[in-house]
Amino acid sequence: MSIGVVAILRIKPGREQEFEGIFAELAEKVRANEPGSQLYKLFRSQNEKSTYVAMEICADADALKTHQQSDHVRAAIPKLEALLAGDYEGYVLDAV
Secondary structure, X not given: OOEEEEEEEEEXXXXXXXXXXXXXXXXXXXXXXXXXXXXXEEEEOOOOOOEEEEEEEEOOHHHHHHHHHOHXXXXXXXXXXXXXXXXXXXXXXEOO
């Protein structure tokens, strides 16, 4: 069963381009190395330019685990977290 992941991320003002660049590099590595990742996409709010939503769809729990434990994700997380303007909201969802 597919698993969805949604994260709402608020970025420090003025650091949006840096965040987008890091995420874009990560997304390329996810698409190139994770066949179980069916969607890995970043969206920016039209109303609040420092607010983003990251969406991911994984084929199953194993694909999500592979993603979470990958070297490219582990390397990117500290860089992305350094740009957050506080905590993020995250949801792991089962497809219905």
